[in-house]
Amino acid sequence: MKALYPSTPQRIAVRQAELGVGFQVGRALPTRERRMVGAWCFLDHLGPVDIGPDGGGMHVGAHPHTCLQTFTWMINGEVMHRDSLGSEQVIRPGQVNLMTAGHGISHTEDSLPGASRLHGAQLWIALPPEHADIPPAFDHYPDLPTWQEAGATLTLLAGELAGRQAPTRLYSPLLGVDLHSASGGRVSVPLNAGFEHGLLPLEGRLSFEDQEIGPQDFLYLEPGRPSLELELAAGRRLLLLGGQPFGQPVTMWWNFVGHSRDAVAAAQADWEAGSERFGTVPKATERLAAPRIPW
Ligand code: MN
Numbered sequence: 001m002k003a004l005y006p007s008t009p010q011r012i013a014v015r016q017a018e019l020g021v022g023f024q025v026g027r028a029l030p031t032r033e034r035r036m037v038g039a040w041c042f043l044d045h046l047g048p049v050d051i052g053p054d055g056g057g058m059h060v061g062a063h064p065h066t067c068l069q070t071f072t073w074m075i076n077g078e079v080m081h082r083d084s085l086g087s088e089q090v091i092r093p094g095q096v097n098l099m100t101a102g103h104g105i106s107h108t109e110d111s112l113p114g115a116s117r118l119h120g121a122q123l124w125i126a127l128p129p130e131h132a133d134i135p136p137a138f139d140h141y142p143d144l145p146t147w148q149e150a151g152a153t154l155t156l157l158a159g160e161l162a163g164r165q166a167p168t169r170l171y172s173p174l175l176g177v178d179l180h181s182a183s184g185g186r187v188s189v190p191l192n193a194g195f196e197h198g199l200l201p202l203e204g205r206l207s208f209e210d211q212e213i214g215p216q217d218f219l220y221l222e223p224g225r226p227s228l229e230l231e232l233a234a235g236r237r238l239l240l241l242g243g244q245p246f247g248q249p250v251t252m253w254w255n256f257v258g259h260s261r262d263a264v265a266a267a268q269a270d271w272e273a274g275s276e277r278f279g280t281v282p283k284a285t286e287r288l289a290a291p292r293i294p295w
Contacts, residue, residue: 009220011211038175041252043241051113061108066132069127071122077093078090083099096158123176141168151187189228
């Protein structure tokens with residue numbers, strides 16, 4: 001007899017997208033099949049890609065955000081973040097940058113020459129309606145809870161897991177974990193059964209409940225799972241996301257999130273008009289133009 005739980009994971013194809021000029025990323029969220037995992041509403045897998053000593057890599061000119069947090073997790077390489085609050089922060093491997101856009105912010109991102117390899121993940125977290133218009137903020141987290149288990153290194157990027165708590169500033173119940181199995185082995189990760197989860201292989205392929213998946217596959221797991229059981233070969237790395245189902249759709253257009261089309265259209269008009277709402281990013285050499293609202 002087939003068990004009711006866990007239900008079969010939903011397998012979603014990661015699509016190729018361009019970030020900045022000519023930098024290809026793997027976009028796992030949003031897709032037609034799945035818009036969000038908890039409040040996680042955007043997931044780009046950056047690289048891994050080798051970049052030359054003269055630059056290349058990721059370069060994104062000044063652009064605005066609203067009603068979301070941008071969340072960057074670095075595995076290899078270094079990226080300079082500058083924003084309209086005056087923040088200037090290089091993110092290095094093992095660190096998280098978290099920019100809370102709230103009412104409005106703008107920023108630039110540039111991978112630094114010197115590092116030969118760029119690998120990371122960039123996510124957005126939608127802010128719930130009661131926090132949609134909070135003042136913008138920027139946080140850098142150089143030290144995250146990290147521990148060993150069954151041949152794997154777990155790093156807690158967001159939320160709580162196994163009695164540990166990540167320091168990252170959140171506005172809804174979420175989980176983010178990087179799991180790297182250097183020597184291989186069987187790992188069991190306890191889950192909050194009230195959360196939905198997403199699984200993205202970042203390095204190498206793995207089998208999960210009869211499905212063979214790699215970095216081109218994102219798995220969505222419905223709520224109701226007490227744990228995640230993984231049999232990993234040496235060198236595998238994956239990103240585990242989780243969250244309480246967000247409960248309502250959000251409007252996403254270009255770099256804006258909002259709780260209505262009007263809110264997003266207003267943000268687009270403010271950016272086009274050069275409104276103070278989004279400030280100015282120091283040293284920015286390019287300001288990205290907002291595409292026309294399609295409705
Ligand atoms: Mn951005």
